[in-house]
Amino acid sequence: xxxxxxxxxxxxxxxxxxxxxxxxxxxxxxxxxxxxxxxxxxxxxxxxxxxxxxxxxxxxxxxxxxxxxxxxxxxxxxxxxxxxxxxxxxxxxxxxxxxxxxxxxxxxxxxxxxxxxxxxxxxxxxxxxxxxxxxxxxxxxxxxxxxxxxxxxxxxxxxxxxxxxxxxxxxxxxxxxxxxxxxxxxxxxxxxxxxxxxxxxxxxxxxxxxxxxxxxxxxxxxxxxxxxxxxxxxxxxxxxxxxxxxxxxxxxxxxxxxxxxxxxxxxxxxxxxxxxxxxxxxxxxxxxxxxxxxxxxxxxxxxxxxxxxxxxxxxxxxxxxxxxxxx
Numbered sequence: 249x250x251x252x253x254x255x256x257x258x259x260x261x262x263x264x265x266x267x268x269x270x271x272x273x274x275x276x277x278x279x280x281x282x283x284x285x286x287x288x289x290x291x292x293x294x295x296x297x298x299x300x301x302x303x304x305x306x307x308x309x310x311x312x313x314x315x316x317x318x319x320x321x322x323x324x325x326x327x328x329x330x331x332x333x334x335x336x337x338x339x340x341x342x343x344x345x346x347x348x349x350x351x352x353x354x355x356x357x358x359x360x361x362x363x364x365x366x367x368x369x370x371x372x373x374x375x376x377x378x379x380x381x382x383x384x385x386x387x388x389x390x391x392x393x394x395x396x397x398x399x400x401x402x403x404x405x406x407x408x409x410x411x412x413x414x415x416x417x418x419x420x421x422x423x424x425x426x427x428x429x430x431x432x433x434x435x436x437x438x439x440x441x442x443x444x445x446x447x448x449x450x451x452x453x454x455x456x457x458x459x460x461x462x463x464x465x466x467x468x469x470x471x472x473x474x475x476x477x478x479x480x481x482x483x484x485x486x487x488x489x490x491x492x493x494x495x496x497x498x499x500x501x502x503x504x505x506x507x508x509x510x511x512x513x514x515x516x517x518x519x520x521x522x523x524x525x526x527x528x529x530x531x532x533x534x535x536x537x538x539x540x541x542x543x544x545x546x547x548x549x550x551x552x553x554x555x556x557x558x559x560x561x562x563x564x565x566x567x568x569x570x571x572x573x574x575x
Contacts (some may be wrong), residue, residue, distance in 0.1 A: 267430060287292045323560065329465045337463055339392040340435065348385065356381020369550070396435050397466055404468050405501060408494035415487040421476075439464055451478070468497055511571050518567040 289565070328334055330344045335417075344512045360377025364370070414424035429441035439460055446456040457473035475493055479486045531542045543549035 253408065263386075325461075325465070329462070335389060335393060338465065339389055340438070340463075341389075341392070347388075352381050352385045352408070354381075355384060372550075372554075378482050395447070397464065400435050401466060401468055401501070402438065402465055403432055404472075405494050405497040407432055407436060407440070408472070408490050408497060412491045412494060414420070415490070417554075420454075421486070435464075462490060471496070514571055518571060522560065522564050525556070 292346055305468070329338070332348065336345060336348065356377040359380035360373045364373045393411065410428055410431075411420060411421070411424040412429065415421065425444050425447075429437055429444045431437070432440065438562075442463075443453075443456040443460055446459065447453055454473070454477050461469045461473060471493055475489050477494055478484070531538070543553055559561055
């Protein structure tokens with residue numbers, strides 16, 4: 249091989265090496281740039297992430313404010329439902345709060361004056377008048393409310409089934425409510441009749457249901473109002489939603505009956521324990537009046553009798569609290 253050919257081959261090799269070096273350098277530079285871009289956030293990504301954080305923070309704040317308003321509204325409803333006027337409405341009594349208080353005062357005066365006529369101690373008359381005047385009317389009122397709510401709850405699931413069948417067959421919601429109002433027993437029919445009458449006068453359905461919840465403050469009515477409000481706001485399958493609600497209500501009813509069955513033994517035991525001292529005292533007083541005379545006539549016996557009565561009342565309230573399950 250001559251000298252010129254060798255020089256030409258060397259020149260070609262040098263050019264190829266230089267080209268490979270330049271190609272490798274460009275490739276490594278591009279890879280380095282890609283790695284820099286991958287490891288470093290661009291301006292657009294920074295702006296998007298910042299907006300996302302701000303949006304999530306604003307959204308969280310809005311949700312917290314909404315939940316706070318809902319909790320405040322529910323607290324106000326609970327406070328309002330505990331007032332005397334609201335409880336008279338819940339019992340469906342036409343009595344005004346002022347009249348109820350006057351009746352309670354009259355009962356207190358009468359029950360306190362009768363023992364005073366038989367030379368009873370003034371503090372005994374005062375305590376008896378307070379208990380009968382303050383406790384008896386409210387006990388009757390609470391019993392009427394509980395009885396009315398129990399009747400309403402027992403038939404409410406059937407009313408949901410009526411609405412589900414009507415909606416699935418193409419009937420409007422208003423017609424389904426009218427069927428419940430005219431065909432269901434009281435108090436369910438009465439409450440739905442008031443809703444239908446209010447809606448016919450132009451009152452929105454959500455306002456009618458809110459008024460219904462004020463007259464019947466139970467969770468079933470709240471569930472029903474929530475389902476209708478959500479369906480009205482966002483749309484959806486009303487029949488399916490109310491069918492699920494009906495299943496939930498029937499499940500709650502079954503659970504309630506199961507709890508009553510399991511607590512029946514405890515209730516009977518509480519009744520026996522609570523009534524046994526009173527029954528024994530009455531029977532001993534009839535069989536041996538002289539034996540119990542000191543308990544009624546002497547100051548020590550009267551004091552012990554009052555202490556025993558207070559302890560019996562406290563024990564009865566504790567047993568009642570233990571047997572009443574809220575779910």
